Amino acid sequence: MTIKALRTPEERFANLKDWKYAPNYIDDLPGYEGLRMHYVDEGPKDAPVFLCLHGEPSWAYLYRKMIPVFLEAGCRVVAPDFFGFGRSDKPAKDEDYTFHFHRNSLKAFIEYMDLKDVCLVCQDWGGLLGLSVPMDYPDRFTRLLVMNTGLGVGKDPGPGFMAWRDYVATNPEFNVGDLMMRATPILDEDEVAAYQAPFPDPSYMGGVRRFPMLVQISPDMEGVDTNLKAAQFWNQDWSGDSFMAIGMQDPVLGPPAMRALQKLIKGCPEPMEIEDGGHFVQEWGEPIAKAAVKKFGL
Numbered sequence: 001m002t003i004k005a006l007r008t009p010e011e012r013f014a015n016l017k018d019w020k021y022a023p024n025y026i027d028d029l030p031g032y033e034g035l036r037m038h039y040v041d042e043g044p045k046d047a048p049v050f051l052c053l054h055g056e057p058s059w060a061y062l063y064r065k066m067i068p069v070f071l072e073a074g075c076r077v078v079a080p081d082f083f084g085f086g087r088s089d090k091p092a093k094d095e096d097y098t099f100h101f102h103r104n105s106l107k108a109f110i111e112y113m114d115l116k117d118v119c120l121v122c123q124d125w126g127g128l129l130g131l132s133v134p135m136d137y138p139d140r141f142t143r144l145l146v147m148n149t150g151l152g153v154g155k156d157p158g159p160g161f162m163a164w165r166d167y168v169a170t171n172p173e174f175n176v177g178d179l180m181m182r183a184t185p186i187l188d189e190d191e192v193a194a195y196q197a198p199f200p201d202p203s204y205m206g207g208v209r210r211f212p213m214l215v216q217i218s219p220d221m222e223g224v225d226t227n228l229k230a231a232q233f234w235n236q237d238w239s240g241d242s243f244m245a246i247g248m249q250d251p252v253l254g255p256p257a258m259r260a261l262q263k264l265i266k267g268c269p270e271p272m273e274i275e276d277g278g279h280f281v282q283e284w285g286e287p288i289a290k291a292a293v294k295k296f297g298l
Contacts, residue, residue: 003096005035005089006204012197013087017190018064023087029108037109038087042067043076048117048142048298052079053106055124055149056211057176059086061194062282066121069289073298080109082125084207086198097210099152099223103129107136119143119296123282124253125211128152132226135233144242144268145292147281148253150261151231152216154224160251165212172209173202184283234265242268243292247277247284254279269295 013023027036040052040060050070052063060079070077081088082102091097106129110118118141122130127149134141150157168174177196181187187195199205216224242265246258255273262268272291277284 003035004092005083006092007036007089008087008198008200008204012200016061016194016197017188019061019194021060021067025087026109026112029105029112031108032083032105035083035089035091037080037083037089037105039078039080039109039113040067041076041078041113043071044074045076047074047076048119049076049078049115050119050121050145051110051115051130052077052121053123053126053130054079054081054085055126055128057085057179057205057208058124058195058280059198061086062123062280063121063285066282066285066289069286069293073293075293075298078113078115080106082106082129082207084210090198090204091206092203094206094210097207097214099129099214099216099221100226103132103223103226106130106133110137110140116140117142119145119292121145123147123149124279125149128215131234132223132230135230135237138233138237142240143296144238144240144265145245145288146242146261146265146268147245147288148247148250148258148279150253150257151227151234151264152221152223153227153231154216154219154221156217157215157252157257161215161217161253164252165215165217168209168212173205176205176208180280183278184280186283231264236266238266241296243295244268244271245274245277245281245288245291246271247274247279247281249275249277250279250281252279
């Protein structure tokens with residue numbers, strides 16, 4: 001696979017607020033040779049794993065308030081950046097971004113790292129991709145911590161999402177930091193800068209532009225068949241421990257979407273509601289992480 005990609009300069013990530021985690025890189029991921037993927041890997045290598053998957057247009061930095069809680073519990077935290085985001089390489093052509101391009105890269109990453117006893121931690125595209133994967137590795141995944149996300153099964157997700165999709169389509173060079181601030185008013189200037197850091201200019205924003213267009217809103221879109229199988233897995237075959245948290249102020253993937261997902265997931269208990277929490281609910285994540293660790297008995 002030869003894909004032209006851009007690489008955000010390392011100096012863009014200097015002195016990130018509340019982010020002390022050393023970067024790790026893979027540049028020989030099977031099927032993705034030549035593209036460099038960034039990931040965080042902290043804690044004991046033989047401990048239960050919290051696999052933290054970010055969404056659009058964020059990166060692993062989104063989990064900085066939850067990672068310390070997982071580590072304090074003695075667990076391992078692995079948090080990759082999808083291609084096109086964070087410190088990972090960013091394919092230059094918008095058409096390189098497809099659902100299975102990213103899903104298969106996530107599968108390749110899990111296999112490359114040989115992750116076991118995994119808690120899938122997901123929100124937004126972290127779930128749109130991540131929730132489709134455990135059915136392929138039922139022996140690797142033992143827990144689920146799910147927040148403000150869903151499975152794309154070819155249905156209209158509602159006016160909130162469509163407004164977002166239209167906004168990106170008509171504003172392809174929007175400022176990521178400004179968007180994060182509007183969605184998450186509790187951020188300060190340094191945190192906003194950290195979210196903007198991966199994108200020195202709009203040429204780096206292929207993934208940001210493409211991800212909203214990849215959400216499966218009609219039955220003929222790529223990935224619907226995969227996600228229908230995943231929905232069946234979560235509803236009938238999932239036997240792990242689950243925890244759900246909902247950012248109640250999310251206009252896109254808020255309470256209605258999450259209540260539907262709760263009903264789908266076998267054995268999913270009553271969700272934790274974060275009343276002030278927006279779409280990027282990890283920014284209110286410390287109490288979520290503590291409650292999940294307690295629920296899981298870790």
